[in-house]
Amino acid sequence: MAVIIALLISPVGLAFWLALGLTILFAVRRTSRERHQYLRAIHPKHIEIARFFWVGILIGIVVSAISVLARLQVSLAALLALSGLTVIGLILSAWSFSPWWLGLASLGTFIQPDYSDTDGQLAANLALLIGLLWLAQAVLARLNRGDQLESPVILVDRRQRKSAKFRLRQFYWVPLLVPVDPAQVAGSPVLTVIIQAFAIVGLPLILGASFTARHDRAKMHWQRSWPWFAGAGGALVVYGVAARLLFLPAVASAIVPACISVILGSGLLWQGHKVYLTVTRTDRGVVLIGVVPDTPAAQMNLQPGDRVLSCNHIAVNSASELYNAIQKEPTYCRLRLQQADGELRLAETAIFSGAPHELGMILFPEETA
DSSP states (O other): OHHHHHHHSSTTSHHHHHHHHHHHHHHHHHHHHHHHHHSSOSSOSOHHHHHHHHHHHHHHHHHHHHHHHTTOOBOHHHHHHHHHHHHHHHHTTTTOBOGGGGGGGGGGGGGOTTOOGGGHHHHHHHHHHHHHHHHHHHHHHHTOOGGGTOEEEEEEOTTOOEEEEEEEEEEEEEEEEEEEOHHHHTTSSOOEEEETTEEEEEEEEEEEEEEEESSSOHHHHHHTTHHHHHHHHHHHHHHHHHHHHHTOOHHHHHHHHHHHHHHHHHHHHHHHTSOOOOEEOOSSSEEOOEEOTTSHHHHTTOOTTOEEEEETTEEOSSHHHHHHHHHHSTTEEEEEEEOTTSOEEEEEEEOOTTOTTOOOEEOSTTOBO
16 A cells, blocks of 8 residues: 555656656657658647646646645545546546546545544545646636647548548646645655645646547637536535535535536537537548648648638649649749638748748648648
């Protein structure tokens, strides 16, 4: 048991190393796959690694300050449950990751050997802590820069029709300082700081997202989750404050976060199945599935899902036709587009001198202009 506690209750414990390793692995695999499929990396810099540290640390400082100043003392069992659930979530992150399950950690109240209804304050504090973390996740989702990280993945159906889905994987390491009862960590291999009547221990939590959006852009898919996390986080903070003031029993403060967690997970699942955008290869025009930053395509504000109907007044239906049309005006490009919402528009820009082929448009495989 001492080994498990040492691995889970530490700012740089098992969850930290697992998340850092996955962040590096996913970033390297993303650029390698893009170079193999599209002959270039859409986002060559591994910016998800830097964001893993500095964004998460800022969140950790804010949440830790609130936790310590408000003396949100929680049980060691709850911290183990939070860290353990985080590790399980990371193990499954190759398929999907979203911290809706944090509320399930409240059920750890029932596995304490000395559980009693007098632990209501500890359970209420845990509800407050989880609510704050969900609010932080809501901010991350609302302000996410998924357009800088999303990577198109090609799907081929039984009829050999090609379509694109969008993958995004971004974790944030949130090192927390959480007050606990000194008696619970006495003799445990946990680094603690004793302040008056409570001890402060470090807890590694991971926020962020990992998913593949089949019917939406990655940025918008993640952004649509923020009202869910904001609503769940706000509700849990309000409940936690009320439970502290009214001295509600521990059983209520253990069940409520878990129920909200299940509702949150169900809502996110329902939201993820709604169709907002379908990017499919067609015989009319040339469909974009990605745009390289800092290129003429980015300057023209082209977006995945846009269909190029003509280039320099020449109708195009394939990459070769698009490339030939570009050569007609090697220093300038004028496009007629149909956006994903069906609206037609014109876009034009100068082309980089000496590199008319580097427009920065990523098309379906073997179609890169």
